Amino acid sequence: MSRMFCIPGIIFLFCAFVLSILVSISLPFLPALDIARAHMNGNALINGDTVNEIRFGVWAECTYKDDGSRICGDAGHGYSTSISDTNKDANVIIGSSWTRGLAVHPVATAVTFFALLFSFSSHVTVTLIASVLSFLAALLTLIAFAIDIALYAFLHHEIGKLSAVEGSTDTAPGFWLTFVSLILLLLAGCTVCFGRRRDRMSGASAYPSYPMSSTTGKTPFWKRFRRT
Template structure:
């Protein structure tokens, strides 16, 4: 593949792969890489354990919360978790069910496909580079689905927390949310770059074998003297 397109495509895929791996690890292993975060002013929210909350974070494998003492607690690792939030008086509660967190597991799947595209992007074979481009676009499609799930989770948590009476909760998107968006852009750029590189490589190969300029002599040329 033409080097001018090959190197940027590999770099885009490498950056997307690194971001995807970090996002896939997520909570509880990397505390800063959550998707949705709820900040409670004054610790006036509680969870199922009964501890007062100042912050609640949603990751792929577990939710984590910070209590009024500044201590962090995470539930057991595993996707498709559910969590209940209620006000201090326990007069109302909301539940973020497993149906809203199960889809977060699409992130590791997209990362695995990105890794496959990254490996194939090193090949100079025309068929493999075409598959690398298609695989990059497949990873981008999966990342888009994962990003849509992140948006849905944010919207649902924001809506549910706002229904709690006497609770001052502020729902925001967090680092993993925006890292997923950047990964999506990088994968789209990588897919286009690899595709254009393959096309330019084929055009260069065709130009290296020009058609013969031989033309058949006319009828009168047979009677001309040498």
């Protein structure tokens, strides 16, 4: 692939891979990289403890108390948590059906990794595979981002039911890193496509067409009488 397209494509894929793998690790391993969070001002009960904030990651949720201490649930695929106000007048449940789909993040990371590996090759067929994998990773990242939006919207709706909590919900760093990764993957796929098209055009121009020479080989009649 042409160098002017190869290097940017590799850089886009590498950056997207790094961001995607960070989001995939998420809570409870990387405390700052959650998907959505709710601030409850110390007026909510989770597992019998009064909490100030709860954060939702790919693999687990973590609660924070007023003193800054953190308690995370067991890491796993598709977790759920129950939230109630301190008066126990209302209770909401963030079920596993809203967190199970977050596992699409590591799947998108794996596809991005393979796209990055294929992008180092200069072979036309391999670069085509890299382009296809880049767009496939972008599609999976888009699905993961849609799941993130759904989780945030549901959390916002459920926290609103706890009138005594007077809490608020926000998108978290992992949410926006997923969005940036999506943009980078789209740019990488387009860049690889342009590079492959440029290579095909340059390959075609390497064999220029020449006008066909006359095959008759006969001397015109009037030139036979030319004085030598």
